[in-house]
Amino acid sequence: MTDPSGRGAAGSPETFRERALAALSAARERTASLTSCVDDHELTAQHSPLMSPLVWDLAHVGNQEEQWLLRAVGGQEALRPEIDGLYDAFEHPRAERPSLPLLPPGEARRYAAEVRGRVLGLLEETSFDGSRFTATGFVFGMVAQHEQQHDETMLITHQLRRGPAVLTAPDPARPPVHGGPAxxxxxxxxxxxxxxxxxxxxxxxxxxxxxxxxxxxxxxxxxxxAAFLAFMEDGGYHEPRWWRPEGFAHLRERGVEAPSYWRREGGQWLRRRFGRTEPVPPDxxxxxxxxxxxxxxxxxxxxxxxxxxxxxxxxxxxxxxxxxxxxxxxxxxxxxxxxxxxxxxxxxxxxxxxxxxxxxxxxxxxxxxxxxxxxxxxxxxxxxxxxxxxxxxxxxxxxxxxxxxxxxxxxxxxxxxxxxxxxxxxxxxxxxxxxxxxxxxxxxxxxxxxxxxxxxxxxxx
CATH class of the missing domain: 3.90.1580.10 (paralog of FGE (formylglycine-generating enzyme))
Known part of the structure; x- marks a missing residue:
């Protein structure tokens, strides 16, 4: 398969370089937006034991970028070898990460920025030939995807955090009336x-x-x-015949009776969405x-x-x-x-x-x-x-x-x-x-x- 975007198998080194630069830049811009909208206390707090503090993700993406690009591709000396273990996702479960001696927000930002500055120089020098690791810019794409995946994780953390809304975005446009088959x-x-x-x-x-x-x-x-609400109103959460036994046991143990962030108030279902409370939109x-x-x-x-x-x-x-x-x-x-x-x-x-x-x-x-x-x-x-x-x-x-x-x-x-x-x-x-x-x-x-x-x-x- 080939395509002019460079995502197919064919493409020039310059095409792959431009694509890698765009992907890395977009990821870093998003990381900055998700971590600059809250104060240092919010960055270092753990908003749920299911998630890391935002400051951990911030330094983790920089550390992964350093390990895979500066060290593995560029053969450069480690900038901060002593922090590798702190930001190893397999070494420390999320619930334990707030107790680690993590880089404070300012230092985490400076570290990630220093890594990125060196990566941009490396990107200019890379020939994009040879092994599958560097050909077509795979390793740069892997790092960009990794950061974007952590950006999604950080957005999940924003949804879990309590407090006033700090993120804004326009709502999607209303679709035309869809008269097609279900x-x-x-x-x-x-x-x-x-x-x-x-x-x-x-x-x-x-x-x-x-x-x-x-x-x-x-x-x-x-x-x-609206369709899921019909299931709820028909007693769906209380009828074990619809559930896998382990799933029904889990929801009974947790008291689950609706999707996360939903609550019933005054005969109406409301939901919390990134710090705002609103009626559940049926469509x-x-x-x-x-x-x-x-x-x-x-x-x-x-x-x-x-x-x-x-x-x-x-x-x-x-x-x-x-x-x-x-x-x-x-x-x-x-x-x-x-x-x-x-x-x-x-x-x-x-x-x-x-x-x-x-x-x-x-x-x-x-x-x-x-x-x-x-x-x-x-x-x-x-x-x-x-x-x-x-x-x-x-x-x-x-x-x-x-x-x-x-x-x-x-x-x-x-x-x-x-x-x-x-x-x-x-x-x-x-x-x-x-x-x-x-x-x-x-x-x-x-x-x-x-x-x-x-x-x-x-x-x-």
């Missing part, structure tokens, strides 16, 4: 899942491989707040629900969550040509009229938005708005090879994590594509997660279709 049939047959030629794709997206998927029906939009995709809640809703609705392979086929397969595209709309990079990405808005867009971003079959909002839970466990593709380190993907493979797809309004385009795989524990609700539902077109195969990972099928059965 679901579409995705034809059965093989399609190419994953990628082998997207230069900045991460190891768990590789390699491309052929997957057979049975025909299935898929929602054309994510499940909305937005439901947000901050965990895998068990998504699975229970699907069962209540007589449907199921799509498998990861089904989701990717709906998002990438072009029935007219038989090829897998980079995005639902084609191979072109995301644009504002196609998807809600990059923290351009601080909320999902209403269901039916971005008609220019729909797939050939008419499935909308597959990219952006909300991460979508699938029924699949996070497992390697056939032929997977860890690159450049095991800790990015391989150590998480197994039946403990569920796959999410499609990105959210909080995800930057550099870290979101049709092949991108996210994963989390099925109890997690602080993430910007929602879902859509599916149903099998062949009832005798329900719960077993399209599994690229070979695991037992999910579904409503």
């Amino acid at each position: 679901e579409v049939l995705v034809p059965g047959g093989p399609f190419v899942m994953g990628t082998s030629d997207e230069p900045w794709a991460l190891d768990n997206e590789r390699p491309a491989h052929l997957v057979e998927v049975a025909p299935f029906f898929l929602d054309t939009a994510p499940v909305t707040n 937005e995709p439901v947000l901050h629900v965990n895998w068990y809640e998504a699975d229970a809703y699907a069962r209540w609705a007589g449907r199921r969550l799509p498998t990861e392979a089904e989701w990717e086929k709906a998002a990438r397969h072009d029935p007219a040509t038989g090829r897998s595209r980079r995005y639902p709309w084609g191979d072109e990079d995301p644009a504002e009229e196609r998807a809600n990405l990059g923290q351009r808005h601080l909320r999902p867009a209403p269901a039916g938005s971005f008609p220019a971003g729909r797939s050939p079959l008419g499935v909308g909002q597959l990219i952006g708005d909300v991460w979508e839970w699938t029924s699949s466990d996070f497992l390697p593709y056939p032929g997977f090879v860890a690159f450049p380190y095991r800790e990015y993907s391989e150590v998480f493979f197994g039946h403990g994590y569920k796959v999410l797809r499609g990105g959210s309004f909080a995800v930057d385009p550099v870290a979101c594509r049709g092949t991108f795989r996210n994963w989390d524990l099925p109890v997690r609700r602080q993430i910007f997660s929602g879902f859509r539902t599916a149903r099998s077109a062949l009832p005798e195969r329900a719960g077993r279709v399209g599994r690229a990972d070979g695991a037992p099928g999910g579904g409503a059965g």
